[in-house]
Amino acid sequence: MSWTLLFVYRNVMFEEGTWSDWQICFEDDRFSLGLAIIPVFWLGVHAIAGMYLKPLKRHRILEVGQVTWTTLVGVLVLFFALLLDDAIVSYKQYYASLSVLLLGHWTFTLFGRLVITTRTVKKIHSGKWSFPTLVIGGNERAVKTIEEINGLRKHPGYAFKGFLQANGADTALEQFMPNLGKVDSLESVIETHEIEEVIIAIGSGDHAILESVLNVLEGMAVEVRIIPDIYDILSGSVRMSSIYGAPLIEIDRQIMPQWQRSLKRAMDWV
Structure with missing residues (x-):
């Protein structure tokens, strides 16, 4: 035109x-x-x-x-x-x-x-469209985050399918969503429930669990977000993402900028 x-x-x-x-x-x-x-x-x-x-x-x-x-x-x-x-x-x-x-x-x-x-x-x-979401961790910090998300005036787009326990004792989220087991079954739960979004709500002291979770998620086609309280753990590898008003931090696992990835993909095709 x-x-x-x-x-x-x-x-x-x-x-x-x-x-x-x-x-x-x-x-x-x-x-x-x-x-x-x-x-x-x-x-x-x-x-x-x-x-x-x-x-x-x-x-x-x-x-x-x-x-x-x-x-x-x-x-x-x-x-x-x-x-x-x-x-x-x-x-x-x-x-x-x-x-x-x-x-x-x-x-x-x-x-x-x-x-x-x-x-x-x-x-x-309006809630007509949403993304299947899994929460990892069920402590009080996770409860506070979920309550804040559910209290938003505009629906952020999360359709919570359930949560996974990070340490076996964090079950506070059971009042909001189903308990889908422990973090050991993360990969199978994502495939079974066709999860598109993962919210990590692990306590700042569970560094080993956090590292294990991120390693599993690395090769999966899901968006990964964490609660702001553990931002210091991933300093330099995350970016704020509040498109729909959710108070979360999105983990950017892509090292190359988008334009470089697109050019590389085009060159690979050629």
């Missing part, structure tokens, strides 16, 4: 056409070439930026940030690749073309993604 808008604008402003003559754009070979190439180009840019990953975990601030920087980078690439050699009367026409393409793509893309993301967030906040 932004590519079409650009060519219609150039026809009206630079070539003395009219807005009703927009069909003339289809006679331009570069316009047709752009319609074939540019959608694929933007799909690649957005994939590298990780904009298609975890669609249910996205939020509006993230959309604004990613759409803005991908638009800046992508439009500059398109401008220098396809528009810089145009015959112009004044250099101001370059600025005008760049501005139309930039604002057009940013507006259309952001509007569409915000509509989808807003709909997704509303369904999660």
Whole structure:
């Protein structure tokens, strides 16, 4: 849409056409070439930026940030690749073309993604959509965290399937969810209940148990979060995650940035 808008604008402003003559754009070979190439180009840019990953975990601030920087980078690439050699009367026409393409793509893309993301967030906040969640640990700190999560005005998206005891004595969570056994059965419980989120609520003194749990979770496709009280144990390897208002810290197990992982995956395919 932004590519079409650009060519219609150039026809009206630079070539003395009219807005009703927009069909003339289809006679331009570069316009047709752009319609074939540019959608694929933007799909690649957005994939590298990780904009298609975890669609249910996205939020509006993230959309604004990613759409803005991908638009800046992508439009500059398109401008220098396809528009810089145009015959112009004044250099101001370059600025005008760049501005139309930039604002057009940013507006259309952001509007569409915000509509989808807003709909997704509303369904999660209303409880219509949720993520199967397992809690590891059942001490008083875990109870306080679960009570805080359940007391949020907007549903954070957790569907608690149960909890696992970390040391055999932490059963305080039984009043909120089923007791699924001990932490030794972590892997089988995740597979049986199709767990997508794991909340670690282990006491700060159980370092050995925490290390064992993280080793098991390392190779599993689950999101791992911990209660803030044990943040110092994992200093430097976690990032705050409060998209849906939950007071938790998400463990980022990916060493490489998303754009590097996407490029590496593309190179592996080639």
